[in-house]
Amino acid sequence: MVPSNNDGFVVARSKEAKLLGIGDLEPFYKVQHLLRAHGVASFSSNYLLYGDISHRIMTILREFSPNVEVYSIDVMFLDLHGLQEDWQDYGRKIRNTL
Structure with a gap:
């Protein structure tokens, strides 16, 4: 899963993140706990x-x-x-x- 510039919004989702119901352009702070709880890695965009x-x-x-x-x-x-x-x-x- 990749958050946008300054980790504001979700801009790219892995299969695992999609299965958790994480939507495109979802605010990153709202799903961060879900990612951690399920071991889904996130990488800041470069x-x-x-x-x-x-x-x-x-x-x-x-x-x-x-x-x-x-x-x-x-x-x-x-x-x-x-x-x-x-x-x-x-x-x-x-x-x-x-």
């Missing part, structure tokens, strides 16, 4: 690391399309218009490169 990884991934993805649109820190659209390769093969090449 936005510097997340931003660095996002930048590295997006830099690599730019090699696969000359036309890209960055939508957010973790969403990027690649324009693959006119792609001459098989879609599945190209997707595998992207995955393997990443």
